[in-house]
Amino acid sequence: MPVFSLMPVSCRAIALVVFLAVLAGSSAALAWHFQDWRYGRQLAEQARVHAEALNRLALAAATQQQAEQDKRQALEQRLSTSEQTHFRALSDAQRDQGRLRDRLATTDVRLSVLLDADDATSGCSMPATSSAGGVDHGVARARLDPAHAQRIIAITDAGDSGLIALQACQAYIRAVTR
Template sequence: MPAFGLMSWRMIGVVLLVAVLAGVAAALAWQVQDWRFGRQLAEQARLHAQALSQLSEATATQQRAEQARRQALEQRLSASEQTHYRVLSDAQRDQDRLRDRLATADVRLSVLLDASDLAANCAMPAATGAGGVDHGTARARLDPAHAQRIIGITDAGDRGLIALQACQAYVKALAR
């Protein structure tokens, strides 16, 4: 029986050795798998970082283009605003000059009279006066206060038209 005991110990030793070797082989297999998996994860992380970099670069390019478009629009609107302000100030200056000339009697506003109405209601001298001959249509001068009111109305109309043109230019600039 001692031979059988030695044999069984050897058998147990061989089984243990095979088990240890199998464990080492399994651990080694796990380690190799871990290295492969780690390499795959590193490759995926690199590709992901590259994709994010490209995406952020494309976004930055798009933002720069949008900012350039916005700046160009702002410059066009600023130029348009300056132009319309100049037109408005020129119209205002012309209106003020006309008002001043009306106030100083330098200029008089007049209206055309209906010739048929004149013949029916007004007696006109048949002969022309010594002051001059006017072959044009008959006219009547307006009272200076009424002329001032008319100039005020046309001034408001001019301002309205200039403001409308400015709004139209603004909308056209935005539509581009």
């Protein structure tokens, strides 16, 4: 004899409703767990793909940053070399100018200028002394006062320094724009 036939009729209806509710609830819970498992697996796969994409992007950014750093270091090294070269040229020019000033001050060297041989106002009908190796007369020259010579040397020193600084600036601009 089945258990269901031993129950009163009013309880049978309630038992049937409870049984159907439990059956529907368990099937819903089972479907819920199945969907959770399926969507969880899909979300995990999406998360893995997303993480791999972010990792590739991070590696690409790091590679690009390293390349930019290498370019910057190469540029800094070229600029440093250029700066040292131009500093050396400037210091050599200043040293040479200083020697020339010292030689002018001690009258070891005298600056002179060429005179126009065709100029009638020069007052010199005879050209200056001839050179030792030839029979032609030398070019007429006039000696400069040492103070004037010092001023001329100072002007040329400033000009040389300006030209060296200009070359350094041009080299810097060429190096930066490459």
